[in-house]
Structure formats: structure tokens, C-alpha cells
Amino acid sequence: MTPPEPRRRSASAHLAILEATWEEVVEKGYAGLTVEGIAARAGVGKQTVYRWWPSKAAVLLEALNARTAQTSDFPDTGDIAADLAGQITGVAEFLASDGGVVFKALLAGAQSDPELAEDIRRQVIEPRTQACADRLAKAQAAGELRADVDPVDIVELVYAPLYYRLILGTRPISAPDMRHQLDRVLAGLRA
Amino acid sequence: MTPPEPRRRSASAHLAILEATWEEVVEKGYAGLTVEGIAARAGVGKQTVYRWWPSKAAVLLEALNARTAQTSDFPDTGDIAADLAGQITGVAEFLASDGGVVFKALLAGAQSDPELAEDIRRQVIEPRTQACADRLAKAQAAGELRADVDPVDIVELVYAPLYYRLILGTRPISAPDMRHQLDRVLAGLRA
Amino acid sequence: MTPPEPRRRSASAHLAILEATWEEVVEKGYAGLTVEGIAARAGVGKQTVYRWWPSKAAVLLEALNARTAQTSDFPDTGDIAADLAGQITGVAEFLASDGGVVFKALLAGAQSDPELAEDIRRQVIEPRTQACADRLAKAQAAGELRADVDPVDIVELVYAPLYYRLILGTRPISAPDMRHQLDRVLAGLRA
Amino acid sequence: MTPPEPRRRSASAHLAILEATWEEVVEKGYAGLTVEGIAARAGVGKQTVYRWWPSKAAVLLEALNARTAQTSDFPDTGDIAADLAGQITGVAEFLASDGGVVFKALLAGAQSDPELAEDIRRQVIEPRTQACADRLAKAQAAGELRADVDPVDIVELVYAPLYYRLILGTRPISAPDMRHQLDRVLAGLRA
DNA sequence: ACTTAACCGAGACGGTACGTCGTGTCTTGGT
DNA sequence: ACCAAGACACGACGTACCGTCTCGGTTAAGT
Numbered sequence: 021m022t023p024p025e026p027r028r029r030s031a032s033a034h035l036a037i038l039e040a041t042w043e044e045v046v047e048k049g050y051a052g053l054t055v056e057g058i059a060a061r062a063g064v065g066k067q068t069v070y071r072w073w074p075s076k077a078a079v080l081l082e083a084l085n086a087r088t089a090q091t092s093d094f095p096d097t098g099d100i101a102a103d104l105a106g107q108i109t110g111v112a113e114f115l116a117s118d119g120g121v122v123f124k125a126l127l128a129g130a131q132s133d134p135e136l137a138e139d140i141r142r143q144v145i146e147p148r149t150q151a152c153a154d155r156l157a158k159a160q161a162a163g164e165l166r167a168d169v170d171p172v173d174i175v176e177l178v179y180a181p182l183y184y185r186l187i188l189g190t191r192p193i194s195a196p197d198m199r200h201q202l203d204r205v206l207a208g209l210r211a
Numbered sequence: 212m213t214p215p216e217p218r219r220r221s222a223s224a225h226l227a228i229l230e231a232t233w234e235e236v237v238e239k240g241y242a243g244l245t246v247e248g249i250a251a252r253a254g255v256g257k258q259t260v261y262r263w264w265p266s267k268a269a270v271l272l273e274a275l276n277a278r279t280a281q282t283s284d285f286p287d288t289g290d291i292a293a294d295l296a297g298q299i300t301g302v303a304e305f306l307a308s309d310g311g312v313v314f315k316a317l318l319a320g321a322q323s324d325p326e327l328a329e330d331i332r333r334q335v336i337e338p339r340t341q342a343c344a345d346r347l348a349k350a351q352a353a354g355e356l357r358a359d360v361d362p363v364d365i366v367e368l369v370y371a372p373l374y375y376r377l378i379l380g381t382r383p384i385s386a387p388d389m390r391h392q393l394d395r396v397l398a399g400l401r402a
Numbered sequence: 403m404t405p406p407e408p409r410r411r412s413a414s415a416h417l418a419i420l421e422a423t424w425e426e427v428v429e430k431g432y433a434g435l436t437v438e439g440i441a442a443r444a445g446v447g448k449q450t451v452y453r454w455w456p457s458k459a460a461v462l463l464e465a466l467n468a469r470t471a472q473t474s475d476f477p478d479t480g481d482i483a484a485d486l487a488g489q490i491t492g493v494a495e496f497l498a499s500d501g502g503v504v505f506k507a508l509l510a511g512a513q514s515d516p517e518l519a520e521d522i523r524r525q526v527i528e529p530r531t532q533a534c535a536d537r538l539a540k541a542q543a544a545g546e547l548r549a550d551v552d553p554v555d556i557v558e559l560v561y562a563p564l565y566y567r568l569i570l571g572t573r574p575i576s577a578p579d580m581r582h583q584l585d586r587v588l589a590g591l592r593a
Numbered sequence: 594m595t596p597p598e599p600r601r602r603s604a605s606a607h608l609a610i611l612e613a614t615w616e617e618v619v620e621k622g623y624a625g626l627t628v629e630g631i632a633a634r635a636g637v638g639k640q641t642v643y644r645w646w647p648s649k650a651a652v653l654l655e656a657l658n659a660r661t662a663q664t665s666d667f668p669d670t671g672d673i674a675a676d677l678a679g680q681i682t683g684v685a686e687f688l689a690s691d692g693g694v695v696f697k698a699l700l701a702g703a704q705s706d707p708e709l710a711e712d713i714r715r716q717v718i719e720p721r722t723q724a725c726a727d728r729l730a731k732a733q734a735a736g737e738l739r740a741d742v743d744p745v746d747i748v749e750l751v752y753a754p755l756y757y758r759l760i761l762g763t764r765p766i767s768a769p770d771m772r773h774q775l776d777r778v779l780a781g782l783r784a
Numbered sequence: 785a786c787t788t789a790a791c792c793g794a795g796a797c798g799g800t801a802c803g804t805c806g807t808g809t810c811t812t813g814g815t
Numbered sequence: 816a817c818c819a820a821g822a823c824a825c826g827a828c829g830t831a832c833c834g835t836c837t838c839g840g841t842t843a844a845g846t
Contacts, residue, residue, distance in 0.1 A: 028796060028838065051323030056827060065798045070829065124322050127378055131319035132242030137380055145379055169395060176381075177395060180371030187318055187378055188336055189328055190367075204360060204368060208399025221818075247806065256819045261808065410812060410822065433705030438801060447824045452803065506704050509760055513701035514624030519762055527761055551777060558763075559777060562753030569700055569760055570718055571710055572749075583750060586742060590781025603792070603842095629832060638793045643834065787846080797836070802829105810823070815816105 029072065036062035037069060038083040045080060046118045050125030053080070077129035077136045084122050085143060088114070094151040100159035101206055104178060105199050107152070111179070112195040115186055120193065124186055149175050165209050177205045227253040228260060229274040236271060237309050241316030244271070268320035268327045275313055276334060279305070285342040291350035292397055295369060296390050298343070302370070303386040306377055311384065315377055340366050356400050368396045411454065418444040419451060420465040427462060428500050432507030435462070459511035459518045466504050467525060470496070476533040482541035483588055486560060487581050489534070493561070494577040497568055502575065506568055531557050547591050559587045609635040610642060611656040618653060619691050623698035626653070650702035650709045657695050658716060661687070667724040673732035674779055677751060678772050680725070684752070685768040688759055693766065697759055722748050738782050750778045 040062035045053045055076050059066045073079045095103050115123065130137035153171035160167040165174070181201045185193045231253035236244045246267050250257045264270045286294050306314065321328035344362035351358040356365070372392045376384045422444035427435045437458050441448045455461045477485050497505060512519035535553035542549040547556070563583045567575045613635035618626045628649050632639045646652045668676050688696065703710035726744035733740040738747070754774045758766045 028794095030797070030837095033797075049323050054827065055829085059798090063798080065796095065800095066829080067799090067831090068797065071796075128319040128322035130380075131315050132240045141379065141381060145381060149381070173392060173395070176372050176375055177368075177392060180375035181367050183375050183378060184367055184371035187374060188332065189321075190332060190336060190340070201364060201368060204364070204399050205396065206399070208395050208397070224818080245806065246808085250819090254819080256821080257808080258810085258820090259818070262817095410820090412811095412822070415823075431705050436801065437803085441824090445824085447822095447826090448803080449805090449825090450823065453822075510701040510704035512762075513697050514622045523761065523763060527763060531763070555774060555777070558754050558757055559750075559774060562757035563749050565760060566749055566753035566756050569756060570714065571703075572714060572718060572722070583746060586746070586750060586781050587778065588781070590777050590779070606792075627832060628834085632793095636793080638795080639834080640794090640836085641792065644791085785846100788844090790842090790844100792839105792841070794838085795836100796838100797834105799833080799835105800831105801833100802831075805826105805828075807825080807827105808823105810821105812820090812822100813818100814820105815818080 030068075033062070033064050033068055034072070037064060037079060038086050040064075041076075041079045041083045042087070042118075042122065045083075045122055045125050049121075050080075050128050053125070055079075075129075075133065075136070077126065077133055078139070080122065080126055080129065081136065081139060081143065084119070084126060087119065088144075094155040096155060096158065098162075100156070100162075100164045101203075103155060104152075104202055104206070108178065108182070108198050108202055109195045111182060112193050112198045115182060116193045116195075120186060127187070152178075160211075163211050165206075166211050169209060174205075174209060177209075178202060221259075224253070224255050224259055225263070228255060228263075228270060229277050231255075232267075232270045232274045233278070233309075233313065236274075236313050236316050240312075241271075241319050244316070266320075266324065266327065268317065268324055269330070271313065271317055271320065272327065272330055272334065275310070275317060278310065285346040287346060287349065289353075291347070291353075291355045292394075294346060295343075295393055295397070299369065299373070299389050299393055300386045302373060303384050303389045306373060307384045307386075311377060318378070343369075351402075354402050356397075357402050360400060365396075365400060368400075369393060412450075415444070415446050415450055416454070419446055419461060420468050422446075423458075423461045423465045424469070424500075424504065427465075427504050427507050431503075432462075432510050435507070457511075457515065457518065459508065459515055460521070462504065462508055462511065463518065463521055463525065466501070466508060469501065476537040478537060478540065480544075482538070482544075482546045483585075485537060486534075486584055486588070490560065490564070490580050490584055491577045493564060494575050494580045497564060498575045498577075502568060509569070534560075542593075545593050547588075548593050551591060556587075556591060559591075560584060603641075606635070606637050606641055607645070610637060610645075610652060611659050613637075614649075614652045614656045615660070615691075615695065618656075618695055618698050622694075623653075623701050626698070648702075648706065648709070650699065650706055651712070653695065653699055653702065654709065654712055654716065657692070657699060660692065667728040669728060669731065671735075673729065673735075673737045674776075676728060677725075677775055677779070681751065681755070681771050681775055682768045684755060685766050685771045688755060689766045689768075693759055700760070725751075733784075736784050738779075739784050742782060747778075747782060750782075751775060 037058060040058050041053070044057050044061060048057070053076055055066055055069050058064075058076065058079065059069050069076075069079065073082070095106060097103055114120065126136075126140060130140050149172065152175045156165065156171035156174050159165045160171070182193060182198055185191055191197070228249060231249050232244070235248050235252060239248075244267055246257055246260050249255075249267065249270065250260050253260075260267075260270065264273070286297060288294055305311065317327075317331060321331055340363065343366045347356065347362040347365050350356045351362070373384060373389055376382055382388070419440060422440050423435070426439050426443060430439070435458055437448055437451050440446075440458065440461065441451050451458075451461065455464070477488060479485055496502065508518075508522060512522050531554065534557045538547065538553040538556050541547045542553070564575060564580055567573055573579070610631060613631050614626070617630050617634060621630070626649055628639055628642050631637075631649065631652065632642050635642075642649075642652065646655070668679060670676055687693065699709075699713060703713050722745065725748045729738065729744035729747050732738045733744070755766060755771055758764055764770070
């Protein structure tokens with residue numbers, strides 16, 4: 021739900037809404053997240069929220085994006101194992117923090133809202149998947165990894181355990197754990 | 212004065228509620244699932260729902276369990292790869308059907324309800340995880356797999372891609388895809 | 403807007419709403435009268451108001467009726483002038499009190515709501531008009547008044563000055579004033 | 594530093610607003626009359642309405658005045674009965690048309706707005722009352738009418754039935770009806 | 785002819801109330 | 816005793832207008 025072109029949109033209200041949304045969801049969880057609550061905490065009329073976003077989930081998505089915008093391209097030191105380990109550590113740390121709570125909330129919301137699901141995929145998942153897949157393709161070309169596996173499948177194998185823990189809550193997400201799992205995945209993919 | 216366990220619970224109402232819940236969630240999604248809707252479709256008073264379950268999610272969990280109760284123990288043909296492939300095929304087929312929709316709904320609900328999350332883990336995840344981990348331990352003992360990896364970690368590696376697709380919706384869940392991913396995981400775990 | 407047959411209607415909520423409505427309208431005027439305010443003061447959910455009345459004006463009408471139900475039949479002492487004077491004094495006193503404020507509010511509301519207008523006519527105006535007209539017809543038969551004027555026209559002549567002052571607010575409604583006006587009307591109607 | 598009275602008011606916007614107001618109130622009634630609707634129909638910004646009038650009712654009052662400005666002084670043919678009949682016919686015809694709808698709307702609005710009520714009295718009611726009362730005083734001096742009744746009371750008696758029908762809607766306002774009522778009133782007032 | 789400031793349309797803003805929906809509890813008959 | 820039906824207090828929904836507030840863009844004085 022990218023908001024319409026900001027014609028004469030109030031920057032301060034916009035920002036206050038994103039901040040308020042983040043705080044509300046961290047405090048009260050997704051079920052306790054309310055457009056009314058967001059507007060009240062942001063000191064804004066409800067209409068101002070509805071004017072620019074179609075649902076509370078869309079606000080939440082933008083609030084999340086606003087905090088993770090920088091994470092764009094993938095490192096390339098020539099050592100794919102190290103590069104992946106570095107990335108997965110960062111993601112693990114993010115998901116173990118408030119960011120994880122918010123992201124989980126977003127995924128929950130997406131389940132009843134196909135448009136939101138599509139937006140999450142397009143804005144959050146795909147860019148990162150693509151960057152990672154590109155790096156993996158280079159590693160395959162360099163002979164570091166088997167070339168007979170679709171890089172997108174590798175991305176799935178590498179990141180899936182993170183989401184598994186995030187969603188099922190079987191065990192907490194810890195960076196060392198996730199790196200171990202990464203090692204095991206890579207063990208089956210070497211050239 | 213010892214009351215008979217389930218006092219005078221109406222079996223027919225109970226069943227009608229589970230059926231109605233399943234249909235409602237498949238038709239309208241989790242967000243459109245309502246105790247009122249369930250009661251109305253089941254031809255039952257709301258109170259009858261509230262009497263036996265704490266929340267709509269709990270009903271949904273029981274509705275799911277009622278449809279998957281049989282799946283309890285893990286096959287053991289002596290060939291761990293074949294056994295895992297068989298299991299994962301079954302799970303993939305289940306999650307690709309209405310069952311997947313309902314399970315996804317349940318996970319969404321669990322995100323705002325720690326008790327439900329705990330119930331899902333205990334009733335759905337852990338028994339299956341345990342059964343699978345036991346089978347994996349036997350395979351390790353038989354020298355089919357590396358013994359230096361916690362079987363629970365292996366379960367995570369093996370099933371995570373399924374949940375990844377279920378939750379993120381990046382690509383549809385297909386049994387052959389999931390078997391390919393399984394092969395790659397196992398490639399890194401052979402003794 | 404006669405409320406639907408009170409199937410299992412809560413008598414206490416019903417009453418609290420009527421009381422609250424009266425107080426609210428007296429305190430804040432018709433423009434300040436709010437279903438939300440009524441519900442809050444009555445300690446009742448908004449839905450409970452909407453369940454039984456189609457609009458705030460309908461509640462107000464019933465609140466008014468609840469306070470004037472007794473005023474039904476017309477005295478008959480054999481002296482039409484005295485009987486009319488007695489009645490008009492009572493009405494003047496009522497309209498000069500809080501009742502006037504409420505009644506005026508009701509008329510204002512009726513202006514944008516034809517159904518309410520109809521209800522006011524049927525429940526408030528017509529019964530009283532009819533009773534008065536009947537008494538006037540007897541007076542005509544008894545030779546006290548000209549028989550060539552429709553009694554309903556006489557009712558109009560007799561009561562119109564009251565409404566004139568109520569609505570236009572040119573001068574306050576006072577019982578002696580209204581009796582003087584009555585005298586002048588009757589002066590033209592003697593047999 | 595004395596600003597020229599109506600500084601640089603746009604005559605066309607002003608007029609468009611009055612027209613739009615009249616049309617809106619006739620179409621949708623007073624309750625459906627909104628400043629937003631007026632501004633939109635007049636092709637004008639809301640601010641332009643608020644700049645010149647304190648409320649929608651004030652606009653309505655001016656819109657009404659703009660259509661009835663001419664009606665100023667009272668005829669004097671020497672026959673008070675004929676003069677009153679002529680006047681009342683005109684008023685009845687006006688009130689039976691769209692003008693009645695608008696005037697009724699205005700009275701409704703005045704009920705929650707004492708300032709508006711005062712304005713209506715001063716601008717609409719009193720000038721006409723005064724003109725009529727003056728003519729009546731002359732009639733009393735000429736011996737056409739009893740001199741022991743305050744002319745303002747007579748105005749009230751004469752016009753009240755009109756307002757009675759306008760507000761209560763018991764019967765439609767028709768010029769012949771109103772003239773009959775006038776006759777009966779005058780019957781009691783002859784010298 | 786050229787500033788320059790009031791006025792214009794448009795419409796975003798913080799608010800209040802709307803009338804509706806669903807929650808979870810409570811009450812009333814009926815079986 | 817338990818049930819269906821549904822009223823109840825409550826809280827959030829998404830919408831409509833309120834009256835105030837910028838925004839540029841005319842437009843008519845007053846130089």
C-alpha cells in the first residue's frame with residue numbers, strides 16, 4: 021500500500037503516525053493495535069491515518085520499512101560462507117529485537133490481507149532475496165558452490181530456519197544458532 | 212456430587228461447531244472468522260461456544276486437530292531419506308490444501324495470543340517434532356547421518372522451507388519442490 | 403417511531419435512557435443532544451439505544467410522552483370558556499417549563515424527519531386536538547358556540563398563539579396572556 | 594487604517610453561495626444542509642463561506658432575505674379586513690412554496706442557536722409585525738376595530754394559525770383556509 | 785505598468801459523532 | 816441441567832462534517 025503521491029501531506033503528522041504505530045505494536049501487540057490508538061498517540065485525527073493508508077497493517081509496513089531502509093546490498097568479500105554468516109547474524113539480531121515482534125505482527129496481518137502480503141513480498145522479501153541470490157550466483161560461478169541448485173532455493177534453505185523460529189516460537193532466535201544451521205546447509209551445497 | 216467429566220456436553224453441538232468453524236475460516240479467512248458467525252452457522256448459541264473454548268482460535272485449533280489426529284508416528288523402513296521424503300510429501304500436500312489455509316490462520320492468531328501459541332506448539336508441533344527427532348536419532352545411531360548435529364536442529368532444517376513458503380507465500384508449496392530441498396539438506400548431513 | 407414490541411427489553415435500561423435524554427436536552431439543547439451522550443449518561447451501550455429507536459428524536463418523543471401520558475381527556479363543566487381556559491393554562495405552564503424546551507427541540511428535529519413529524523402528530527397533537535374538538539362540538543350543540551365553524555379550526559385558532567410564541571420566541575408564554583388571547587378568539591365564535 | 598466595509602468581497606462567490614444554499618436546503622432539508630455541500634455546489638472554498646457567515650443558518654437567513662427583501666410596507670385601502678386578507682394571502686402563498694420549506698428549516702436551526710433566533714426575529718418577524726401593528730392601530734383609531742386590544746396581540750392572533758400549520762404540519766397551508774380563519778379572528782375584534 | 789496584499793479554490797488538518805459490528809457476559813424461555 | 820436466542824455494556828470500526836489552517840494562483844487597488 022504505497023501511499024498516494026504526497027501532495028500537501030503534513031510531514032510531521034506522517035512521521036508521528038509511523039512512530040506511534042511502532043510504539044503501539046511493541047507495547048500492545050498486533051491484536052491491540054488500533055487505528056484509534058495510533059491516531060491518539062500521534063496526536064492526529066483518525067481521518068489523517070485513513071487518508072494515506074488503507075489499513076493499520078499498511079501503516080505498520082511503512083513503519084517497519086522506515087527503520088530498515090538502509091539494508092540494501094549484499095557484501096562480497098569473495099568468501100560466500102563469511103558473507104552469508106554476516107548477513108544472517110544481522111537479520112537474526114533484528115528479528116530477535118522489537119523488529120521481530122513487528123515483523124511477526126505484519127505477517128499475521130498479511131494472512132488475512134492478500135494485498136498486504138503482496139506488498140510485504142515486494143517491498144521486504146524480494147529485494148533482499150534478489151540481492152542474496154545474486155551473490156550466491158557469483159559464488160556458484162566462482163566454484164564456491166554447486167551450480168546445479170537455483171540460487172533462490174538456496175536463499176530459502178538459508179533463511180527458512182529463521183522464519184521457522186520466528187513464527188513457531190519453538191526456540192528463541194540467536195545468531196550463533198542460526199550460523200550453525202547455515203553451516204549445515206552450506207555443507208550440502210559445496211562444489 | 213462428583214460431576215461426570217464433560218458434564219452434559221452436547222456432542223452434536225460440539226461437532227457442529229468444529230465443522231462450522233472450518234468452513235467459515237476456509238470461506239472468509241481468519242479475519243472474517245467470528246464467534247457469532249460460527250454459532251450462527253452451527254445453529255448454536257454463542258454461549259455454547261464460549262462455554263467450551265476460550266477463544267475462536269482455540270476452536271480453530273481443535274477443528275484442525277480433529278482433522279489430523281491420526282498422523283501420529285513416524286515410519287521406519289531403515290532408509291531415513293525415503294522415510295523423510297514420505298513424511299514431507301504428506302505434510303506438503305496437507306499444507307497445500309485447505310489445511311494450509313487453516314493452519315496459517317492459526318499461526319496468525321497465535322501471534323497475538325501466547326496461550327494459543329503454546330497450545331499449538333504442544334499439541335501440533337512438538338509431538339511431530341519429537342517423533343521425527345526420534346527417527347533421526349536412530350538414523351544417526353545406524354550411521355546413516357552425522358551424529359554431531361542435534362536431531363531437533365535437523366527437524367528444523369528439514370521442515371523450515373515448508374513454513375517459509377506457507378507464511379511468506381513466495382512460491383506455492385509443492386511436494387516435489389519440498390523433496391528437492393530435503394535432498395539438499397540431507398546432502399550436508401550424511402555421515 | 404414506536405419501538406418494536408418489547409420482547410425481552412431491559413426495563414431499567416429503557417428508563418435510564420429516557421431520563422438521560424430528558425436531562426441532556428434540557429442541559430445542552432437539541433443540537434447538543436447526542437446518542438453517544440445519552441448512552442453515556444444512561445450507563446448504556448449505544449447499540450441499546452439504536453436497537454429500540456431509529457433516531458435521537460424518537461427517543462426524545464418517547465421521553466416527552468413518558469412525562470405527559472396522563473393528560474388525556476378534556477374536562478366538561480358545561481362552560482366551554484372555563485374549560486378551555488383551564489386547559490390552555492395547563493398547556494401554557496407546561497410549555498413555559500422544561501417541557502417547552504424539549505417540545506421545541508422535537509419540532510426542530512421533526513423538520514428534517516417526516517416520520518418523526520408524523521409520529522408527533524399522531525401521538526401528541528391529534529389525540530389532544532380530537533379531545534378538544536369533541537368538547538367544542540358539544541358546546542356547539544349546546545348553543546354556546548357558533549355551529550358553522552369546524553371544531554378543528556377552532557382548536558387551531560385557540561392553540562396557535564401558544565405555538566407562535568414557542569417557535570418564534572417573540573414574547574414569553576404566560577398563562578394570563580394566553581387566556582386573554584383565548585377570550586378574543588371566543589368573542590368571535592359565540593352563537 | 595479604517596478598512597473599507599466589505600473589503601474586497603467577491604460578489605459572484607457571494608451570490609453563488611446564497612443560490613447554492615437555497616437549492617441545497619430545498620433538495621435535502623435542513624439536516625442535509627452542510628457547509629461543505631454549499632461550498633461544493635457553489636464552486637467555492639469552505640473558507641469563503643466561513644469568512645462571511647458564522648454558520649450555515651446565517652447563510653440560510655441571508656438567502657431567505659435575498660428572496661423576500663421587497664415585502665416591506667403594509668397596504669392601506671381603508672378597509673382593514675381587505676388589507677389583512679391581501680397580506681395573509683401573500684404570506685400563505687409564500688409559505689406554501691419552497692419558501693415555507695426554507696423558513697421552517699431556519700426556525701428549526703434557530704432552536705439550537707439563540708443568536709440566529711434573535712436575527713430572525715429582528716430581520717424577518719419584527720419589521721413585518723411592526724408594519725402590521727401600525728396598520729391595525731390606524732384601524733382602531735378609525736373605529737374599525739376594538740381599541741382595547743394591543744395591536745401586537747392582534748398580529749399574533751392573525752398570523753399564528755399560519756405558523757401552526759407550517760410547524761405542526763397538521764393541514765397544508767392554503768390561502769382560502771387562512772382567510773377563513775382571519776374572518777373568525779376579526780369577528781371578535783370589531784368595534 | 786507594477787507591486788502588493790487581500791481574497792480566492794482547494795483540500796489537509798485535529799476533532800466529534802455517526803451508525804454498525806463483534807466481543808464476552810448475562811438472562812429468559814423451552815425441552 | 817442445558818440449550819437457542821438474543822439483549823446487554825463496551826470498544827473499535829471507517830465515514831461525514833466541523834471549523835481552522837496552509838498552500839499557490841488570481842485580481843484589483845494604489846502607486
